[in-house]
Amino acid sequence: MMPIMKFVDSLTPTTTKQEVPILFHEPHVETGFRKIHQPWYYYLFSLFQRHNECMNAWTHLIALLFCLGKFKSFSEEFDLINDPYMLPLVAGIMTTVMLYLCSFSAHCFHNQSELMHYTWFMIDYAGIGMYGLGCTILHYSYSLDQSLIGGILHDIAVPVAVCLAVTVCVCCSVSKVMYKRPYPFTRKIWQLSSVGGIYFLLIIPILQRIYLSIHDGEKWDSGLSHHTQQILWFLSAGFFFGSDIPQRFFPGKFDFVGHSHQIFHVCIMMTTFKKLDAVYEDIRQNREKYLMQLPMPSFMGTIGAVLLATLMNIIVVSIFHQLAKSKLLIEPKKKE
Template sequence: MPRWALVCLSSLSMHRRRLSAFSPPPPPQATVPAKDVPVLFREPFIHGGYRPAGQRWSCYLLSLFQVHNESVNVWSHALTGLVVLARFLLLVGAWPAPFDLTALPLCLYVTSALTYLTCSAAAHLLQSRSELAHYCLFFLDYVGVCVYQYGCALAHYFYSAEPAWRQTAVAAGFLPGAALLGWLTCASCCFAKLRYRRPYPLRRKVFQLVPTSLAYLLDISPVAHRLANATGSPPDAGGGGGVGDVGAADDALALHALQIFFFLLAALFFSCPVPECFFPGRCDVLGHGHQIFHLFLALCTLVQQEALFRDFRARWRTLELVHGRDTLVGACASFPTLVLCSLLTAGLMCWRANRKLNARPKERS
């Protein structure tokens, strides 16, 4: 072949590669049964609705608009994140004074909620790309859980706790304990995800639920104390002379009770594969337990946010006086530290997952 022809073919090939980068991605492939995806991706009693592994990343992004067994998991948390952000912006827009240091725990709480919702939606949307992507994305999901736990702890401590609770031994170690249990939740869930293979033993659930449950019991303790004492008066309002909004605190108390109710229902459906265990293959796309868990957790977050907004309105004027500027700054400064520690933990587990996958052939049956 003449030299000029070779040059033309080489140039044409180069231009085709450049143009392919801008070409529209192929449409997502049809869903496949459980037998056609790696064992790691399969869920008990879910027989179909899986997306095939090994497609381009754009295919999984486009699967946002496809019906598959992760659709509800993705949309439930994605839409909740939009509602959380919109509600916060409405609060900021209607607030009569500039946000200052007293609003920092509230801003971190909203940030933590958006973080866990975004990480969860991304994990469920993209995890089918490969086994390594599956591991890494769910490790990131656990980082979101950890961050959200500590964001809740900050908000409950500064906005929802009563003076009597702050005199207890639990309150003395509350914030360091919440940070430690948050990180332990992330590390323990990452370990359990990587360590155990299907069929999962009971130990895996223990590693997931024990630190998560302990973190929740600690984080919710200011609210639980308030509910146990059945008082709706705003914290620190006594002697405050009209600085609080008693009506807001009364409404917040009922909302706090509702957020606990929704969380307990979410925990139930997370722990047990119902109703799909009674109808194998019938709840593949709609109605399986993890989807119901997502919906109740989303409701819990929305109700909790509203309760905290009302608590914030009831006590923002006295917050710095009660806790002091140093306590506020120190507690909030620990937030990015916890995020960094959790990300480093997840990164280490991603490295270990990569080594594990490279040490054995990928399973397809």
């Protein structure tokens, strides 16, 4: 570790917001900005440097590692390769890895240039949409009440989720390219409305189960307890994402630790953990009860849907990459 730390100490030091283009500014963040146009390895090794994106990157990396540990335990209990009823779980695993890998990479590498800033966060948005698709596949495969099975919503959930996964990437990319810093609140409406749309779809089976438990006296099982916690964590994430609290009240004091976006990441991490715990309990409790009586999951309704949405999002990112490139060519670079 000592040679690595000596190398990290030799990296280009961070600077204040006055020394970087306005595109990289964040509300109420004053210091800890990495300089642009550095070699790619600089941004990777800056994981061990003190800067204002360090904790954002680490929270996603830690979440990814913990999720991989959970996936390993799933593989030891379930036959993820040969059991067709595990295809939805494999699809959910794929999209969870996509979410954290895309988001980690965005926070790690976006400072390389203005164009890379746009592009990496478009990739981040694609990962968010893919995660929503994966959650939809999981919930409509393992976590729904029997009354939803075979209904219209059950039949169209995955195709609609594919469209919404791409919509998330499109809307968030529009919000990134269309607006300039300091961003207006309208930009967050673009983001929150698209993410809210796919979240509403994926959470319907859970809300129905909660309603049936409260209103009709259905059993409140351990899976539903985990689902309720994932909802609370997600709502907390939305609050910190949209509020800029606590740095709003103490500008410059939370540049490195305690920023609302870091808290947002932790809330999303907990949302993921509780979702995985909930799905595990749903599979364990309902596998023999009725899951095995469902139509066999299809490739196109699970992994195929993930691959299709991934391809479509690659196209979306490529288009908006070119739009961002054109924007940077015609607009003068501005600094505050």
